[in-house]
Amino acid sequence: MxxxxxxxxxxxxxxxxxxxxxxxxxxxxxxxxxxxxxxxxxxxxxxxxxxxxxxxxxxxxxxxxxxxxxxxxxxxxxxxxxxxxxxxxxxxxxxxxxxxxxxxxxxxxxxxxxxxxxxxxxxxxxxxxxxxxxxxxxxxxxxxxxxxxxxxxxxxxxxxxxxxxxxxxxxxxxxxxxxxxxxxxxxxxxxxxxxxxxxxxxxxxxxxxxxxxxxxxxxxxxxxxPAILGASGEKGLPGVRWLFEEGFLPEAIANYLILLGSKTPTEVFTMEEAIGWFDLASVSKEPVRFEIDKLRFLNREHIRLADSKELSRAFGFADSAIGELAKCYLEEGSTIGEIKPKIEAIFADKPFEGEWKRQMTLLRDAIKKGPLFETFDELRSYLMERTYLEGEALFTPLRLLLTGSEQGPDLRTLYPHLKSYLQEIVK
Known part of the structure; x- marks a missing residue:
């Protein structure tokens, strides 16, 4: 035992x-x-x-x-x-x-x-x-x-x-x-x-x-x-609670702790997979160093591998589409804590102000009156026809309307995962 x-x-x-x-x-x-x-x-x-x-x-x-x-x-x-x-x-x-x-x-x-x-x-x-x-x-x-x-x-x-x-x-x-x-x-x-x-x-x-x-x-x-030290060899690592609060997944944390100082057949794995090959005798006899950037990389990979519906629960949903939507932001964030504001911004009220106020209003009204389009290209064609907007005058205010930000993943990539929420998003 x-x-x-x-x-x-x-x-x-x-x-x-x-x-x-x-x-x-x-x-x-x-x-x-x-x-x-x-x-x-x-x-x-x-x-x-x-x-x-x-x-x-x-x-x-x-x-x-x-x-x-x-x-x-x-x-x-x-x-x-x-x-x-x-x-x-x-x-x-x-x-x-x-x-x-x-x-x-x-x-x-x-x-x-x-x-x-x-x-x-x-x-x-x-x-x-x-x-x-x-x-x-x-x-x-x-x-x-x-x-x-x-x-x-x-x-x-x-x-x-x-x-x-x-x-x-x-x-x-x-x-x-x-x-x-x-x-x-x-x-x-x-x-x-x-x-x-x-x-x-x-x-x-x-x-x-x-x-x-x-x-x-x-x-x-x-x-x-042997002890786990900080990246510079110092003692005093973040606690497990802090890692959760930052949005690191248990699967990624376990992956990293098994990987530290061990010989593993691959970098990214689950604990269940590790049971098949883990060798206690191969664990390093010297102290190992905890590098948060390495954990971020592994966390990004485990978010990518996560069941989309289960992942969506971290953002307050139970819908695989939202899990897939979150994965679209992996180039911008590596933790739930970093991605969550992106998802929240999509569903938040958008300020209709500044240089794109008129265009955002036109796009919102057109979307609210229009049908549900299966593809982004269909939506784009419809909006161009109804608002006479094109180029930056279309895409920048549309991005602001849909995501709350002028920067981010391609709208074509995001649209399949948020289309069923479109009316809720544009309010």
Whole structure:
């Protein structure tokens, strides 16, 4: 089983979305279940509405999890697991206060050495523990040997016991730390492969150590994806919500995130097509750069490929003609946000003013009195006959009347898609 884990603390990032997509694809390739895990165990980090945002994005991208699990439902399990580790002397109660620990970390920083827990509370006797009334955390004893694993992307990894240290698994309020909850959840769901961002690589030895301490002997494979950077190598990418607001299609975003740092047989593809050939082992081991112009190109191609009726819904219609009309503007815009004003201008009230006021009025009156013409050339001939306009005196005011702009696609190209709305357009 594979999983995507996300805390409902902030809007989903581009990196997070790529991780979710890769997990979904590999689960489909392996014929394994794929679950969405909401890591909501820390109330202080949860933000109202963010859980709904995660679920909505999954739906928009067609990422259909086999199940949705919530960490808040497993609190009792985490506590039982912590008790087991305490009983087996693999963990211990730590009474060091936050202030004490911070002072020691600051001293280590001033002395330019790596901070490590002193082990003071690990040496307390049972009597001393029972006699101590201070709040305590639960720490897992550091491993006795190095933790090693072979990452499917970053290669062989090895962490010495001192690198892992004796770390906290339960807070003073008896809620689990993120790594403890994550490791136990992966055990509960029998996760076979964890695909996540490279920034979580340092968490992996702790999670392996937790599972081994609990007697879980199944090997969990890991693949840590290098970061996605901005076009100039900077951090801080636009969020998924911003991409939607700009009018990028989910199909194009998924296409680009799969394409980034991967070897693909073609540039433009659907996620369903990628399931047939995607290879996790071919993903770049180096950070990749997010270029908005490349995404614009892919978005333009996916708009071109989109079902016209479905595309029209983005503009408030359910008519394939409007979808085709929108595609006519792909040379002028690459997103729904850029094309939408063009479509809105067609159906908006046009100002009859300026140098073309008289001609626009003549053309409007002629169109309103005339029949529906199948071709633009038929309409043009009729208008020339009724108004005696020709050349620029015909085409410029007619374009203004039909599109609200003096520039744009050829009217012959537009007419087949807007002819059934002609009376509504000229009002």
């Amino acid at each position: 594979l999983r995507f884990a996300s805390a409902p603390s902030a809007d989903m990032s581009i990196d997070d979305l790529r991780v979710a997509i890769f997990n979904y694809i590999v689960a489909r390739q392996r014929g394994e279940r794929f679950i969405l895990r909401i890591e909501d165990g820390d109330d202080a980090r949860n933000n109202e509405g963010k859980e709904r945002n995660i679920l909505e994005i999954f739906q928009l991208f067609g990422l259909h999890p086999s199940d949705v699990s919530y960490q808040r439902d497993n609190l009792t399990i985490y506590q039982h697991m912590a008790v087991k580790l305490l009983q087996e002397r693999k963990a211990f109660a730590c009474f060091c206060s936050h202030e004490e620990l911070e002072a020691k970390k600051q001293l280590a920083k001033e002395q330019k050495r790596v901070y490590r827990y002193s082990g003071r509370c690990e040496r307390l006797s049972d009597a001393e523990v029972l006699a101590n009334e201070k709040p305590f955390t639960v720490r897992l004893k550091k491993p006795e040997k190095p933790i090693t694993f072979d990452d499917l992307v970053t290669g062989h990894q090895s962490f010495a016991p001192d690198d892992i240290d004796s770390f906290v698994i339960m807070r003073t309020d008896k809620t689990p730390t993120a790594n403890f909850a994550c490791a136990v959840d992966d055990m509960i769901h029998d996760i076979s492969l964890v695909i996540r961002e490279e920034e979580h690589l340092s968490d992996t030895p702790e999670q392996i150590h937790i599972r081994e301490a609990l007697g879980y002997d199944k090997t969990v494979a890991y693949a840590h994806l």
